[in-house]
Amino acid sequence: MLSLLQFDERSGEPIYRQLYDHIRGEIVSGRLAKGSRIPPTRDLSSQLGLNRTTVKAAYELLEREGLIQTRAGRGSFVAGGEPGSGETFFTARIGGDSLTEASLPPMPEDCVNFTSARPAGDLFPLEEFRAVCAEVIGSGEVERILQLGAPQGYGPLRRRLLEDAVARGEAGADDEVMVTNGCQQGLDLLQRVLTQPGDAVAVEDPIYPGLKSVFQQAGVRVLGVRVGADGMDVEAFEALAKREKLRLVAVTPNFQNPTGATMGEAARRRLLEAARTAGVPVLENDVYGALRYSGEPVKSLKQMDEAGIVIRLNSFSKIAFPGLRVGWVTGRRELIAAMAARKQVTDLHSDQLSQAVLLRFMESGRLEAHVGRMVEAGRKRLEAAVTACGTWLPAGTRVMKPEGGMNLWVSLPEPLDASALLERAFAGGVAYLPARYFAVAGAETDGLRLSFAHLSEERIEEGIGRLGIVLEDELARARAAWREDKSPVIV
Numbered sequence: 001m002l003s004l005l006q007f008d009e010r011s012g013e014p015i016y017r018q019l020y021d022h023i024r025g026e027i028v029s030g031r032l033a034k035g036s037r038i039p040p041t042r043d044l045s046s047q048l049g050l051n052r053t054t055v056k057a058a059y060e061l062l063e064r065e066g067l068i069q070t071r072a073g074r075g076s077f078v079a080g081g082e083p084g085s086g087e088t089f090f091t092a093r094i095g096g097d098s099l100t101e102a103s104l105p106p107m108p109e110d111c112v113n114f115t116s117a118r119p120a121g122d123l124f125p126l127e128e129f130r131a132v133c134a135e136v137i138g139s140g141e142v143e144r145i146l147q148l149g150a151p152q153g154y155g156p157l158r159r160r161l162l163e164d165a166v167a168r169g170e171a172g173a174d175d176e177v178m179v180t181n182g183c184q185q186g187l188d189l190l191q192r193v194l195t196q197p198g199d200a201v202a203v204e205d206p207i208y209p210g211l212k213s214v215f216q217q218a219g220v221r222v223l224g225v226r227v228g229a230d231g232m233d234v235e236a237f238e239a240l241a242k243r244e245k246l247r248l249v250a251v252t253p254n255f256q257n258p259t260g261a262t263m264g265e266a267a268r269r270r271l272l273e274a275a276r277t278a279g280v281p282v283l284e285n286d287v288y289g290a291l292r293y294s295g296e297p298v299k300s301l302k303q304m305d306e307a308g309i310v311i312r313l314n315s316f317s318k319i320a321f322p323g324l325r326v327g328w329v330t331g332r333r334e335l336i337a338a339m340a341a342r343k344q345v346t347d348l349h350s351d352q353l354s355q356a357v358l359l360r361f362m363e364s365g366r367l368e369a370h371v372g373r374m375v376e377a378g379r380k381r382l383e384a385a386v387t388a389c390g391t392w393l394p395a396g397t398r399v400m401k402p403e404g405g406m407n408l409w410v411s412l413p414e415p416l417d418a419s420a421l422l423e424r425a426f427a428g429g430v431a432y433l434p435a436r437y438f439a440v441a442g443a444e445t446d447g448l449r450l451s452f453a454h455l456s457e458e459r460i461e462e463g464i465g466r467l468g469i470v471l472e473d474e475l476a477r478a479r480a481a482w483r484e485d486k487s488p489v490i491v
């Protein structure tokens with residue numbers, strides 16, 4: 001159809017506009033069907049003998065009107081409908097790169113779900129929580145709680161968090177605390193305050209996808225540094241910091257997500273020194289730090305920081321209730337002031353009832369008792385997961401046993417591919433996340449994460465048993481295919 005197009009050079013209407021009118025007519029009349037692919041600009045320009053910029057200008061106009069949609073790497077497609085129709089009105093206007101959720105295969109009922117790093121709902125002390133809520137609502141503070149607050153957070157909680165940080169040597173005279181909507185908002189605010197599009201930040205590879213996305217969606221280059229059993233490879237970071245002007249290095253020194261790795265004290269000191277020399281701020285994400293099941297605690301980066309370059313992120317999400325969305329940032333006063341200003345623009349301030357409830361939960365000693373129970377349960381659940389991996393997963397499987405946290409990193413023997421097997425595992429009643437969800441550069445095909453903390457020991461055993469069946473089945477298939485290869489026809 002498009003090749004039949006005749007342009008009127010004398011009409012006074014620019015060619016791109018004529019092309020736009022023509023394609024628009026084809027779409028609106030239905031001759032070009034919804035979802036059909038329209039030719040790439042390069043092809044159409046040579047087909048019509050036009051400059052490619054002319055074709056691009058027509059396509060841009062069509063896209064602005066919601067008539068076509070361009071999908072990165074796939075080309076342009078007819079969105080369909082009149083301009084302004086419900087279906088296309090917003091798709092044409094949504095700017096920036098689309099952020100799609102990590103898509104997972106459909107999960108059958110009774111699937112043992114190892115995909116989510118979250119606390120155990122069965123351990124939530126519901127009666128205590130109800131009591132705390134009643135205490136807060138019944139207190140004289142309630143009027144203040146219900147009133148508008150400050151972007152830095154609910155004052156009494158902030159003060160308590162700062163006092164605790166000072167007592168642990170994690171805050172000095174120049175430091176402040178601000179409360180955020182979970183640790184995730186802390187990451188987002190830091191991105192806004194410290195980086196510009198085109199800047200580079202260093203992160204662990206593999207990494208928690210929520211951290212990677214925060215920077216990528218803002219046009220910041222995310223550079224991965226390999227994580228081994230001892231956490232981030234500091235030598236690789238040193239080399240990177242010499243090559244690139246980094247705006248930030250983000251690390252999760254305790255029980256890293258997804259590998260579970262913990263950095264030793266020497267590695268932490270070396271990282272700090274390298275960052276200080278290169279003038280790079282260090283973001284210490286310690287959301288899992290309180291969940292230690294074995295080994296000795298290691299000093300935090302913030303405790304070792306003499307240069308004042310460490311920003312510490314924490315959260316109640318992993319130690320208490322992720323649904324309340326309360327996290328906090330500890331860092332230099334001027335940085336916190338800049339973050340608070342951005343937070344005010346974003347959401348004014350965080351919900352004060354959640355903050356007041358968590359403060360009361362802390363002050364009454366209930367949080368400490370709850371964390372104690374979580375650690376006890378987590379230790380048993382981790383043990384159950386490691387034992388089940390040894391019992392049910394194929395010979396040659398490697399398991400990186402963490403000293404705490406919620407995640408167990410498993411490397412499958414060759415030729416098993418954790419990503420390719422995902423759908424079969426789901427169908428077999430067990431769900432995990434393969435390495436590709438966490439990769440910054442290329443993912444290893446053998447890696448997968450099992451988040452165990454929210455599941456009972458029985459469910460963990462059952463789930464890993466199911467995984468073992470899927471993997472053994474695949475190995476048997478691979479061996480049979482290999483035998484066939486080895487017996488070529490004799491001619």
Ligand SMILES: Cc1ncc(COP(=O)(O)O)c(C=O)c1O
Pocket residue numbers: 117181182183184185208210252257285287314315316317318322326327
């Ligand atoms: C390493 C890491 N950082 C941040 C978050 C987000 O935490 P929050 O719920 O406090 O926003 C998570 C959640 O899984 C995480 O694993």
